[in-house]
Structure formats: C-alpha cells, structure tokens
Amino acid sequence: MLVLGIESSCDETAAAVVAGDGRVLSRLVANQDAAHAPYGGVVPEIAARAHVEALTPMVAGALRQAGITLADVDAIAATAGPGLIGGVMVGLVTGKALSLAARKPLYAINHLEGHALSPRLVEPGLAFPYLLLLVSGGHCQLLRVDGAGRYARLATTIDDAVGEAFDKTAKLLGLGFPGGPAVERAAATGNPKAFAFPRPLLHTDEPHFSFAGLKTAVLRAVQAHGQGPSADTAADIAASFQAAVIDCLVDRTRRALDRAGPVEALVVAGGVAANLPVRAALQALADARALRFVAPPLWLCTDNAAMIAWAACERIAAGLPADGLDAPARPRWPLDPDAEAVRGAGVRA
Numbered sequence: 001m002l003v004l005g006i007e008s009s010c011d012e013t014a015a016a017v018v019a020g021d022g023r024v025l026s027r028l029v030a031n032q033d034a035a036h037a038p039y040g041g042v043v044p045e046i047a048a049r050a051h052v053e054a055l056t057p058m059v060a061g062a063l064r065q066a067g068i069t070l071a072d073v074d075a076i077a078a079t080a081g082p083g084l085i086g087g088v089m090v091g092l093v094t095g096k097a098l099s100l101a102a103r104k105p106l107y108a109i110n111h112l113e114g115h116a117l118s119p120r121l122v123e124p125g126l127a128f129p130y131l132l133l134l135v136s137g138g139h140c141q142l143l144r145v146d147g148a149g150r151y152a153r154l155a156t157t158i159d160d161a162v163g164e165a166f167d168k169t170a171k172l173l174g175l176g177f178p179g180g181p182a183v184e185r186a187a188a189t190g191n192p193k194a195f196a197f198p199r200p201l202l203h204t205d206e207p208h209f210s211f212a213g214l215k216t217a218v219l220r221a222v223q224a225h226g227q228g229p230s231a232d233t234a235a236d237i238a239a240s241f242q243a244a245v246i247d248c249l250v251d252r253t254r255r256a257l258d259r260a261g262p263v264e265a266l267v268v269a270g271g272v273a274a275n276l277p278v279r280a281a282l283q284a285l286a287d288a289r290a291l292r293f294v295a296p297p298l299w300l301c302t303d304n305a306a307m308i309a310w311a312a313c314e315r316i317a318a319g320l321p322a323d324g325l326d327a328p329a330r331p332r333w334p335l336d337p338d339a340e341a342v343r344g345a346g347v348r349a
C-alpha cells in the first residue's frame with residue numbers, strides 16, 4: 001500500500017510517499033523561513049501564497065523521487081487542520097483534486113495526529129498506549145495515545161505554546177527566525193543559573209502548561225539592558241530561559257505519567273522535540289521510571305508530509321473510513337473532543 005501525503009498547515013510545504021510497512025519512499029519539505037524572517041514570525045497570507053506556488057511541483061517531485069505515478073498510489077492524505085486556514089485549504093483542496101482526478105480515497109488528516117503517530121513510523125515495535133508530549137510552535141499538550149483516532153488529552157497550555165515562547169525569546173534577543181534552534185545554539189554557551197526566571201504552574205496538580213509569564217520575564221530581563229544585552233548576556237538569558245522551559249516540561253510530564261495509567265513509553269514529538277537538552281531531560285525522566293523513551297529523528301519532529309501519509313496508513317490499518325470530498329478545512333481541531341476547556345485556554349486547538 002502506498003500513500004501520498006500533503007502538509008501545508010503552517011510554514012512548511014511538504015509532500016511525501018509512504019508505504020504501509022513504514023518505508024518512506026520520498027519526502028520533500030520546503031520551508032518559507034526567508035519569506036517570514038523580515039517579520040520575525042509566520043505571516044498567514046504570505047504562507048498561503050507560498051504554499052500555492054510550491055505544492056504542485058512538490059507533489060510531482062515526491063512521486064518522481066518515489067519512482068511512481070499518481071496511478072500507483074492507493075490513497076491520498078492531506079492535512080485538514082488545525083493550522084493557518086489559508087495554508088490548510090491549499091493542501092486540502094490539492095488533495096481533493098488529486099483524489100477526484102485519480103479516483104483514489106482521500107484521508108483528511110488532523111495535523112496533531114500526524115505528530116502523535118509519527119514515532120511508530122520509525123519505531124515499528126512501539127505499542128499503544130504511550131504518553132505523548134507534543135511541543136511545537138502552535139501546540140503544547142500531553143496526550144495518552146491509545147490508537148489511531150483514540151486520544152485522551154491530559155494537559156494543554158493555558159496561554160502560549162512552548163515553541164512560540166522560544167520564537168519570542170529569540171526575537172527579543174535579536175537571534176533571528178526561526179527562534180527555537182537559535183535559542184538552543186545561544187543557550188549552549190550561556191549560564192542557565194544567571195537569571196532566576198519563573199517556572200509557571202510548577203507543582204500544580206493538573207499537568208497544564210503556561211509560558212506567558214516566562215515570556216514577560218525574558219522581556220523584562222532584556223529591557224533591563226537599555227541598548228540590548230551583550231552577546232554574553234543574551235547567551236545567559238537564552239540558557240536561563242531554556243532551563244526554565246525544561247523544568248516545566250519535565251515536571252508537567254512527570255505529573256501526567258502519574259495520571260495516565262500504565263503506558264508503554266514516553267514519546268516526545270513536534271518542532272521543540274528537536275531541542276537536544278529538552279530530549280536529554282525527558283530521557284532522564286523516562287530512565288528514572290524504567291520507561292522506554294522515544295524521540296523521532298529531527299526531520300520527523302518538525303512539520304513534514306511523511307507523518308501525514310503515515311497517519312493515513314495507521315487509520316487504514318485500524319479500519320477507519322476514508323473522508324468525503326466535503327471534508328472541511330479546520331483552523332481548530334482538538335484530538336480529544338471530550339477534553340474539558342481549561343481556564344485561560346483560548347486560541348489553540
């Protein structure tokens with residue numbers, strides 16, 4: 001079985017061909033960093049237009065690299081949300097058009113399900129259920145993954161996503177965009193104890209997250225250095241910020257493990273999972289509990305289409321039905337529709 005995957009929900013345009021047995025026949029990603037860099041963040045309209053330009057040749061390229069034609073694929077999977085709606089519509093409409101033209105079933109995939117199931121693409125032995133820490137630019141959640149289409153959300157952020165906090169910190173420090181990798185690089189030479197930044201919600205009962213206060217503390221620290229901090233101070237701020245984030249992620253994940261019931265593994269996914277000190281801290285938490293720890297390779301952590309194609313493979317294997325051509329593009333789409341709203345939770349799915 002071969003699935004063509006399409007991803008366009010944020011600022012990466014991506015196409016991939018994945019086989020049902022987990023072989024990745026091709027995976028192409030074009031990031032739009034240069035287009036958004038002047039603005040220090042993703043501009044939705046610019047993103048949508050860039051997807052329009054990039055996607056069609058990219059789908060052709062993914063098929064070519066896989067050595068197949070559209071006639072050879074068994075299904076088409078496109079991200080249908082959550083995300084920036086203009087971009088989501090570009091990818092979903094492209095998927096629908098290909099599905100109609102080639103008479104192949106369409107799978108309208110939840111981007112979060114793509115991240116959530118991605119570890120099983122590279123770790124075939126990973127069994128359900130596992131606890132997933134999903135940390136990206138738009139999301140910060142702890143989920144128990146019980147199977148394709150079966151998720152229990154244990155925690156979410158009551159304000160910002162953790163990747164957003166990395167991006168904002170990078171912007172304040174003048175480190176450029178995208179912020180996460182830049183903060184990680186700067187932090188490597190800084191002193192994590194130089195600034196006593198807050199650890200919001202640490203030790204609270206429910207394992208929710210909050211990063212707005214930490215972001216404000218970074219702003220104050222930067223403002224305290226009139227003309228902007230020196231490179232050394234910027235490195236200290238980056239290191240102290242990253243240390244605070246890691247303390248929060250580890251404490252919240254520990255608490256979620258206490259509440260999740262028996263799980264087969266602790267898994268981290270999403271763009272922030274590319275951060276090596278974050279990975280190391282979570283690995284230590286898992287080790288302390290004699291729990292398997294899985295972090296997908298970096299290319300699979302950030303947005304890509306292989307995880308979207310793979311989510312369709314998982315759904316097909318679980319006997320879940322294909323979607324109709326009327327499948328909606330959704331700006332918000334929680335993985336666990338039964339999860340209660342959290343006080344302060346506003347913008348994110």
Ligand code: KG4
Pocket residue numbers: 010135136137138139162163164166167178179180181184270271272273274275276301302303
């Ligand atoms: O999953 P992703 O590619 O897109 C979303 O679905 O949001 O995640 C992108 C986010 C950005 O906020 C980026 O700054 C962050 O992941 N990120 C990192 C690192 N690499 C990417 N954050 C911290 N350290 C990194 N090395």
Ligand code: ZN
Pocket residue numbers: 111115136270271302303
């Ligand atoms: Zn993502």
